[in-house]
Amino acid sequence: MGKAPCCDKANVKKGPWSPEEDNTLRSYLETYGTGGNWITLPRKAGLKRCGKSCRLRWLNYLRPDIKLGGFTQEEDNIICDLYKTIGSRWSTIASKLPGRTDNDVKNHWNTRLKKKILLGAAGKNDVKFSGSSVLPCPGPNRNVGKNYLNNSSTTTISSYSMHDEQNPTDYQFGHLLGHMGVLDFSSTIASSSQNVSSFSSSSSSSSVLDHQKWYSDIEDDHGILLDFGFEASHDDVMN
DNA sequence: AAACATGACAACCGCTATTAT
DNA sequence: CATAATAGCGGTTGTCATGTT
Structure with missing residues (x-):
């Protein structure tokens, strides 16, 4: 026997989160925490969202220690160095950058750093x-x-x-x-x-x-x- | 001013590992 | 031990804002 079924996918809202939903999720989590179960959380909190979606919203956007805004040169260097070493292990890379999430790091790499490197100056051409x-x-x-x-x-x-x-x-x-x-x-x-x-x-x-x-x-x-x-x-x- | 292209980021999907029953 | 739920991860897509033609 397994556990109770996951969220009812036919009845969950998808797409961007509204400020009201954010407030509901934030206040619920600040009061009760996750309770160790993201799947049942939206029902308890009164949200028509999948638990996975709630988890992602909290971790990537709502949690208090999140760092929003542009990446510093130092952060860029860390990302590039780690990418060179371990590849696209975004969660590992993000763990070295306080306040940054794997999604954030991944997006930053895909939209900026990758191009920055691709467009970098060519080196010497003696051979x-x-x-x-x-x-x-x-x-x-x-x-x-x-x-x-x-x-x-x-x-x-x-x-x-x-x-x-x-x-x-x-x-x-x-x-x-x-x-x-x-x-x-x-x-x-x-x-x-x-x-x-x-x-x-x-x-x-x-x-x-x-x-x-x-x-x-x-x-x-x-x-x-x-x-x-x-x-x-x-x-x-x-x- | 309108149409289209591009950039940035949020969110979803599918998969795997872990955990609970 | 087997099975199924759950958490977490990385890839991909969707959406909106801005820039360009």
């Missing part, structure tokens, strides 16, 4: 190669990348350009940032059009990498082949 990125998307058109680099163990990279039919998804974006981080790149990303992104190192000195190892790391770190490769002539990449 550059470009070609099709190979993205970890399922589907028939998946383009498996080819590593045309020769067998030389190391070369110098300060810029990597990626061209593809579509923008990288957050998943891909995060992993790429992550890998650049792993490889000690201080990466900036420029986007010159809807469909072209440019990944460039902004480090003052060029990085020496073992290409074959780099490729392997991408497989090994995550246990899957991200199909991230590049096509380039030897002339493009060799000093």
